[in-house]
Amino acid sequence: MNIEGLTLKLLTDTLNEELLGSKIYKVYMPNPQSLLLLVRRTRDTSSLLADMHNGSCVLYLPQQLPENPETPPTFCMLLRKHLEEGRITKISQSGLDRIITLEIDLLGASSKIITKKLIFELTGKNSNIILTQDDVIIDSLKHVSAAQSSYRTILPGKAYIAPPPQEGLNLLTADPTEIVQTANSLPAANFAKAFISATTGVGKMTTLELLTAADILPQEVRLETCACQSLAQVIGKLQADMQLQAAKHPVYALISRTNQVKTLLVLPPQNVQEGMQVKEFADINS
Numbered sequence: 001m002n003i004e005g006l007t008l009k010l011l012t013d014t015l016n017e018e019l020l021g022s023k024i025y026k027v028y029m030p031n032p033q034s035l036l037l038l039v040r041r042t043r044d045t046s047s048l049l050a051d052m053h054n055g056s057c058v059l060y061l062p063q064q065l066p067e068n069p070e071t072p073p074t075f076c077m078l079l080r081k082h083l084e085e086g087r088i089t090k091i092s093q094s095g096l097d098r099i100i101t102l103e104i105d106l107l108g109a110s111s112k113i114i115t116k117k118l119i120f121e122l123t124g125k126n127s128n129i130i131l132t133q134d135d136v137i138i139d140s141l142k143h144v145s146a147a148q149s150s151y152r153t154i155l156p157g158k159a160y161i162a163p164p165p166q167e168g169l170n171l172l173t174a175d176p177t178e179i180v181q182t183a184n185s186l187p188a189a190n191f192a193k194a195f196i197s198a199t200t201g202v203g204k205m206t207t208l209e210l211l212t213a214a215d216i217l218p219q220e221v222r223l224e225t226c227a228c229q230s231l232a233q234v235i236g237k238l239q240a241d242m243q244l245q246a247a248k249h250p251v252y253a254l255i256s257r258t259n260q261v262k263t264l265l266v267l268p269p270q271n272v273q274e275g276m277q278v279k280e281f282a283d284i285n286s
Contacts, residue, residue: 001056002263005096005201006171007251008122010266010284011059012093012100014247018046018061023087024104029076030066033141035129039088050120050129052141057127059100059120060285078139082106082116082131089115096201097166098122123163132160166200172242174199176235180228192218205254209267210234242266251286253279 022039029035034051049062072080083104090103100120108114116138119130129141137158144154152161169179179199188194195207202210211218214231223231242249252265257275269278 001058001261002124002203002205003098003122004203004206004263004265005093005098005166006206007264007266007284008098008100009093009096009172009201009242010247010249010251012091013249014061014283014285015048015059015091015100015102017247019048019088019102020091021088022046023085024083025085027076027079027083028068029073030068032073034066035076035079035141036062036066036068037083052127052129057120057122057124059122075139075141079118079131082138083118086116094162095166096170096172097163099162119160121163126163128154130154130160135160168198168200171199171201171235172239176232176239177228179235180223180232184223184228189221190218191216191220191223205263205265205269205271206267208271209265209269210238212270213267238267248283251281251284253281255279 019039022041024037025040026038027036028038031053033053034049037048039046039048047062047065048059049066050059051057086104086106088102089105092101093099094101098121100122102118104116104118105113106116114133117132119132121128121130131138131140137154137156137160139156140154142154144152146153151164169182171179183191183195183198186194186197188197192204192207192211195211196203208218210231214227214234216223216227216231220227249266252268253261254263254265254269254272255277256262262276264284268280272278
C-alpha cells in the first residue's frame with residue numbers, strides 16, 4: 001500500500017489527539033515485523049500497532065488486539081526495558097516525509113528526566129522502527145550495515161541519520177501561489193511532474209486529483225495565469241480543510257479487484273482506473 005506524506009499528516013494528528021500524554025505500560029511484538037504499545041490515558045487505555053510486514057507498513061490504533069507469542073523477541077525485551085512506564089510527550093512528523101517520531105520521557109538516575117525517541121520510518125520496503133537517545137541508536141527492528149547502505153548505517157551505538165529529506169515546498173504550509181509559481185518555473189516534461197518536484201508529501205495520485213479539481217490537464221507544460229489562480233485556490237482549500245478537520249478528515253481508499261488497498265488519498269478521487277473501486281472512510285484510523 002502506498003501512503004503519501006500528506007495522508008500521514010492525518011495520522012500524526014490522530015496520534016496526537018489519542019495518545020499524547022499517555023503512559024506506556026506494556027510492549028509486545030505480535031510477530032517479528034510488528035510492534036504493539038499498550039498505553040494508559042487519563043480515563044482509559046488504548047494501544048498503538050505498527051506493522052512493517054513485507055514493506056506494506058501500517059501504523060494505527062487497533063480495535064482488536066492481536067495475539068502475542070509466549071516468548072518475546074529480543075528487540076521486544078529491549079523496548080520493554082527502555083519504554084515501559086515512559087510517558088509520550090511529543091508526536092511529530094518530519095515535515096511531510098513518511099517519518100513519525102514519538103518522544104517518550106522516563107525517570108532516570110537522581111530523578112532526572114531522560115527522553116528517548118521511537119522513530120517509525122514508514123518508507124515501504126525500507127520501513128523500520130528505531131529507538132534512540134540523544135540521537136544515538138539504541139537498537140532497531142532492522143539493522144542496516146555499511147555494506148547495505150552507503151548513505152547511513154542503522155546499528156546500535158551509531159548516530160541516527162534520517163533518510164534523505166524530500167526537497168520542495170510543504171504543500172500544507174507554503175503559500176499556494178508560491179507553490180504553483182515554483183512548479184510552473186521548473187523544467188519538466190509536463191506540469192504534473194514539475195508539481196511533484198516542487199513539493200513534498202504528494203505523489204502522482206494526489207497531484208492528478210489537484211489538477212483535475214482545477215480543470216487542468218496533467219500533460220500541460222506551462223500554465224496560463226487563470227489556470228495558476230485556479231490551482232492555487234484548490235490548494236488553499238485543501239490546506240484549510242486539513243487544518244480545520246485534522247484527525248477527523250475523511251480519507252479515500254483505492255481498492256483493487258483483489259480487495260487490496262493500493263493507496264489512501266485525502267481528496268475524493270475523480271481519476272479511477274478500470275477495475276478499481278473507491279471507498280470513503282471517516283478518518284485515517286478507520
